[in-house]
Amino acid sequence: MKIHILLSLCAFLITVHARVFSLSSSPTTFSVPKSNATKILVLPLKTQEIPSAPSKLPFTHNVTLTVSLAVGTPPQNVTMVLDTGSELSWLQCNTTQTDRPAFNPTRSLTYTPVACSSPTCTIQTQDFSIPASCDDKNLCHAILSYADASSSEGNLAMDNFTIVGSKFPGTTFGCMDSGFSSNADEDSKTTGLMGMNRGSLSFISQMGFKKFSYCISGSDFSGILLFGDSNFTWLLPLNYTPMIQISTPLPYFNRVAYTVQLEGIKVTENLLQLPKSVFEPDHTGAGQTMVDSGTQFTFLLGPAYTALRNEFINQTRGILRVLEDPEFVFQGAFDLCFRVALNATGVPELPPVSLVFRGAQITVSGERLLYRVPGEVRGSDSVHCFTFGNSDLLGIEAYIIGHHHQQNIWMEFDLQNSRIGVAQVRCDVAGQRFGLHF
Ligand SMILES: *[C@@H]1O[C@H](CO)[C@@H](O)[C@H](O)[C@H]1NC(C)=O
Numbered sequence: 001m002k003i004h005i006l007l008s009l010c011a012f013l014i015t016v017h018a019r020v021f022s023l024s025s026s027p028t029t030f031s032v033p034k035s036n037a038t039k040i041l042v043l044p045l046k047t048q049e050i051p052s053a054p055s056k057l058p059f060t061h062n063v064t065l066t067v068s069l070a071v072g073t074p075p076q077n078v079t080m081v082l083d084t085g086s087e088l089s090w091l092q093c094n095t096t097q098t099d100r101p102a103f104n105p106t107r108s109l110t111y112t113p114v115a116c117s118s119p120t121c122t123i124q125t126q127d128f129s130i131p132a133s134c135d136d137k138n139l140c141h142a143i144l145s146y147a148d149a150s151s152s153e154g155n156l157a158m159d160n161f162t163i164v165g166s167k168f169p170g171t172t173f174g175c176m177d178s179g180f181s182s183n184a185d186e187d188s189k190t191t192g193l194m195g196m197n198r199g200s201l202s203f204i205s206q207m208g209f210k211k212f213s214y215c216i217s218g219s220d221f222s223g224i225l226l227f228g229d230s231n232f233t234w235l236l237p238l239n240y241t242p243m244i245q246i247s248t249p250l251p252y253f254n255r256v257a258y259t260v261q262l263e264g265i266k267v268t269e270n271l272l273q274l275p276k277s278v279f280e281p282d283h284t285g286a287g288q289t290m291v292d293s294g295t296q297f298t299f300l301l302g303p304a305y306t307a308l309r310n311e312f313i314n315q316t317r318g319i320l321r322v323l324e325d326p327e328f329v330f331q332g333a334f335d336l337c338f339r340v341a342l343n344a345t346g347v348p349e350l351p352p353v354s355l356v357f358r359g360a361q362i363t364v365s366g367e368r369l370l371y372r373v374p375g376e377v378r379g380s381d382s383v384h385c386f387t388f389g390n391s392d393l394l395g396i397e398a399y400i401i402g403h404h405h406q407q408n409i410w411m412e413f414d415l416q417n418s419r420i421g422v423a424q425v426r427c428d429v430a431g432q433r434f435g436l437h438f
Pocket residue numbers: 018019077
């Protein structure tokens with residue numbers, strides 16, 4: 001999923017405060033057993049705006065979601081983009097680029113490059129869009145490529161990762177020499193990316209946790225990331241939707257993504273009149289629905305997108321003015337935009353949109369349905385685009401639920417029971433219950 005990786009890379013970072021907490025009663029450092037991680041690690045998150053010039057590329061954004069941790073011996077602090085949509089974690093290791101934070105492998109006593117003959121290289125990289133290869137030193141070489149033709153490349157390596165005082169020795173990651181993302185501002189603030197999908201080399205798979213959760217605040221730039229069993233029931237019951245798995249590989253189906261079954265879409269209480277088959281993967285695997293912390297907005301395949309677009313226009317007629325400009329398509333996928341007077345006090349109240357999954361539902365309230373396009377002015381109006389985009393316009397064969405629509409929702413990824421739990425919640429309140437203070 002090259003495009004998917006690009007979306008992931010460009011879309012979302014969480015910045016974690018320097019201060020981190022653990023729910024463990026023991027104040028001392030402990031080591032979480034890889035195969036039996038029962039401890040809970042709680043990290044306060046802070047989303048951060050990245051000032052960026054109007055971008056030449058689609059998919060760029062100005063909000064980032066990052067995690068801070070330490071790598072190596074002695075530990076070096078790094079900041080990584082949290083991404084449920086990709087597998088291999090990587091760090092920028094090219095220390096000659098002084099404008100970017102980097103991990104310096106030569107200063108870590110425990111840094112170990114992965115040999116290309118190792119099973120990590122030969123077997124575990126098979127889910128990558130380009131399997132790893134051997135370089136001239138017989139080390140495992142990986143190229144991660146993105147839809148804008150940029151790429152990141154370097155060697156697979158292992159080192160000790162430390163999160164909230166817990167050590168994860170021998171964690172495999174990509175130590176990248178060149179490439180990185182296409183967003184220089186993002187690169188200047190982050191050291192790399194934390195891959196969290198279901199692949200065997202993803203960070204969560206290597207840590208051995210059976211569950212992780214996050215909650216992204218809607219009102220400020222804070223959030224919470226939790227590794228381990230959140231035992232959330234004391235806060236709010238979660239509704240679960242099963243993760244979809246397929247036994248045979250299909251060309252368009254990403255088997256290591258967090259795939260759920262979308263069953264319908266509602267505007268207010270009006271269920272769009274669509275056959276269920278629209279939401280089901282076809283014989284090529286096209287049409288899966290992925291939950292992705294690394295993508296900002298949500299993308300729907302053409303037929304579902306068109307039906308939602310029509311219904312939303314219909315229900316907002318008289319409240320919103322459609323921007324009648326067929327030439328204007330925000331980020332290449334958002335072709336439903338509106339004009340809002342610059343002197344208006346705000347966007348009017350809008351009907352909520354609900355994504356109905358098997359067993360669970362996510363309701364996106366009106367204030368998260370439009371995104372003001374920075375710098376775009378028409379006469380005395382600003383331009384606001386609908387935050388659901390058309391996958392077809394980007395050539396993506398999937399539905400992608402982005403983080404903008406996961407705000408103020410407790411998102412639990414239950415790997416053991418192969419399900420995703422959701423609950424509408426105020427994330428700042430949830431964070432306080434876990435002992436975090438924003
Ligand atoms: C790394 O982070 C820790 C905790 O946030 C901080 O105490 C320490 O000073 C940092 N080290 C460096 C070298 O920045």
